[in-house]
């Protein structure tokens with residue numbers, strides 16, 4: 001998982017590229033590199049570290065040339081070191097490229113190239129691409145032909161930015177199963193893994209599809225098919241995100257900014273889907289076999305979706321982690337199946353693979369996605385957008401709650417279409433959903449008390465999160481947020497499971513976070529809380545009932561809402577708690593170790 005950016009125009013290329021890399025750092029941050037070209041000569045600087053560190057250490061802002069490509073890396077093949085950092089080059093030093101993805105057949109190709117006399121410097125799969133192009137160039141009329149022929153031999157995922165010294169006026173960008181978007185400027189062109197990389201300069205974009213490549217000069221661009229070299233007609237889209245939206249807006253971290261954006265983006269998600277949701281519900285109402293596939297936080301949204309569909313539409317979806325789905329359900333999916341894929345980025349490899357399988361089997365595929373134009377939207381038959389805007393923090397926050405809002409709307413409309421719930425109740429639930437952004441605003445007022453609470457918990461090494469019914473996914477998601485950014489071990493489970501094993505781990509002072517909204521299982525939850533408390537647990541209860549006060553060490557009061565809507569306001573304090581614990585423990589919550597924003601490899 002990596003970020004790439006390329007520039008050609010009249011500006012100093014290294015400056016544009018470094019700025020872009022900074023905005024792409026969420027995609028990977030173990031090493032950084034830039035290549036520029038001036039007077040037919042390539043200038044390369046690369047090394048281990050964050051963008052800021054490498055810029056400073058290697059003086060990346062002092063590179064000549066008005067065209068170039070850059071890379072921020074998250075290692076897959078080859079440990080993070082200076083040699084494995086991109087750009088990678090061929091033997092002649094005339095071809096340099098940056099790569100996001102994984103080449104699965106790189107070992108065979110490398111062997112073949114070594115036999116032909118090529119010498120390799122790095123352990124990366126990327127380097128073979130440069131040598132393969134060099135090899136093909138020997139028998140090709142043009143560089144473009146050689147590029148195509150070489151890339152057609154690759155198996156795997158690749159988004160590339162390529163520069164060749166002998167063609168001084170152009171850059172090449174390629175996409176296959178890793179994102180790549182062109183930025184169309186006036187007298188300048190960009191190519192990058194994601195729009196914020198060049199949004200400062202242009203908001204006119206062209207999304208490449210799989211097996212497409214672009215040839216760009218400073219005044220022109222053309223997209224072609226890799227297989228045939230034939231030109232493809234592409235639409236130039238205008239992205240409405242402002243640069244400010246993609247930056248921190250005064251918050252110390254993107255994650256905190258994104259947590260605070262939730263009331264606004266929830267309103268956007270609700271308004272943005274109000275008109276389209278009815279038609280989508282009608283389209284999918286006839287399917288009885290429903291699967292929900294997703295990974296990580298999006299998977300937790302899927303679990304909430306299951307409760308909503310069951311309760312409101314009397315449909316029981318199978319929710320499966322997308323990496324498992326492909327292997328377990330292949331023979332069960334057919335034309336009567338509906339597969340709902342939930343993915344913020346729209347680029348998660350496992351989720352895309354599950355979607356492609358579903359399509360092959362003739363199923364209807366609905367995607368719930370945040371990133372407009374992402375791969376998932378192009379595979380799906382139907383797409384609902386979460387309208388959350390760019391999410392830079394690696395931990396998903398606002399994209400999760402907007403996924404929940406969209407799923408709630410969908411379940412309500414499905415129930416309406418199928419006549420499975422009382423219309424009066426559905427209308428009331430819809431009204432309450434429209435009020436949820438205000439409730440989230442109230443919950444955000446708990447930020448300071450949550451920070452205080454975190455101070456007393458920062459030395460703890462184990463947390464338990466318990467919920468019941470629709471609160472179980474909240475317990476799982478609360479635990480995931482804590483794990484990924486504070487590095488504290490946390491377990492989420494149904495409260496009923498506690499005494500079937502995990503209770504053995506409860507001892508004096510172990511924090512137990514109880515998701516305890518009012519509802520039919522409230523009394524049972526109180527019983528579970530008592531069990532944990534009797535073993536010395538430190539109880540942090542979330543709920544609206546006064547009865548929680550007597551059993552909890554810390555009470556996080558959440559305004560009363562319909563039980564089906566609780567997953568949205570209840571996760572917000574858990575996001576904040578995880579955030580403060582991460583910061584208090586000296587971690588950067590925006591860049592958790594070992595993780596990257598979109599997992600574009602399986």
Ligand code: F6R
Pocket residue numbers: 295296297298299342343344345346347348351394395396397480484597598599
């Ligand atoms: C956790 C997190 C991940 C993602 C997962 C799926 O905070 O962000 O667990 O939810 O990698 O990503 P998308 O939704 O982009 O498919």
